[in-house]
């Protein structure tokens with residue numbers, strides 16, 4: 291069951307609520323619209339898949355950092371993966387259990403590591419200088435830190451280069467040839483560091499579970515080697531990265547269960563806890579960016595649908611050439627001509643497009659148009675370029691009622707940065 295569906299009469303619904311009617315209630319445009327129940331269903335798919343394993347589902351907060359979304363996920367039993375001090379602060383505000391939190395990143399700052407040490411979250415060691423900082427943070431906080439070593443299994447995730455991370459030329463993780471150096475360094479700091487496991491993250495938008503299996507085999511090899519030196523490590527963290535059906539072709543992609551099942555035996559064979567760090571596959575398909583058509587125009591050989599949403603609110607198409615499905619929220623007039631359009635925003639850049647070469651019925655001015663799968667890496671990557679202020683967010687709740695879950699950013703918010711200067 292998916293939250294967004296088209297009825298036979300051509301209206302788009304979010305959990306039984308007509309998106310066209312939501313547009314009448316919400317004056318601001320564009321806006322993000324979520325299904326709260328879909329978030330629960332996505333989490334449940336992971337929870338059920340993890341049954342029989344000792345596990346932590348660490349939601350990657352970078353994908354979507356709406357506080358209400360975080361509180362909801364935390365309430366379902368989710369943990370959190372953080373990549374900055376502010377993400378850590380936000381996770382704590384949202385009430386996440388620090389022992390279900392993992393602080394990750396290639397450039398973690400000392401002051402943020404001190405907070406992580408004080409709060410007792412897991413910390414990934416990413417490099418020699420990072421280890422050094424974690425040791426210092428532990429001394430400042432007066433607390434031993436539970437650490438995982440971030441290893442690059444060097445498995446090709448077969449994704450866009452910008453979102454591939456687990457290869458040997460990546461800026462993340464340690465050099466495998468230096469493993470012994472790191473083990474010795476950990477041994478040399480028994481007061482400060484408690485090595486509990488290993489971590490890897492291969493990349494994002496992965497659609498083949500074999501890739502996770504290949505990585506897990508290599509990671510378990512590292513675990514065996516590390517254990518043979520007397521370390522009692524119990525955690526295997528295989529990162530995030532499961533892709534979703536952005537193309538809406540109905541293609542069957544691997545589910546959380548497929549992913550977990552492919553590593554289950556390995557995890558059990560070594561009596562490990564499994565940590566997984568999903569972002570996209572938990573939150574992307576729970577949300578649409580809802581836009582209004584400003585007008586339609588033709589230049590040269592190109593037809594354009596100009597909408598009020600843009601690369602400022604949703605940058606993935608511009609940045610990665612990513613495809614996100616676009617459709618109208620209401621049936622077009624019967625005589626609407628079907629044509630091929632670029633769907634573009636009002637931002638002053640030719641990179642400002644939400645979709646290229648989309649075959650759509652010519653929309654009327656003011657018609658509603660949604661960009662699907664906008665729950666992950668859309669609002670969290672939004673900017674205020676051209677002073678387009680960040681849009682408000684709403685969700686449809688389980689009882690069908692609409693609630694605002696983030697206020698819109700205003701021009702006055704912008705002017706606050708200059709007050710008193």
Ligand code: LLP
Pocket residue numbers: 350353371394453455491493494495529530531532567568569570571606610666667
């Ligand atoms: N764990 C680590 C260490 C990560 O670096 C990431 C994502 C995740 C987990 C979550 O991965 P996911 O399950 O969401 O694929 N902005 C890009 C995606 C960047 C992903 C960065 N790392 C996009 O819009 O496609």
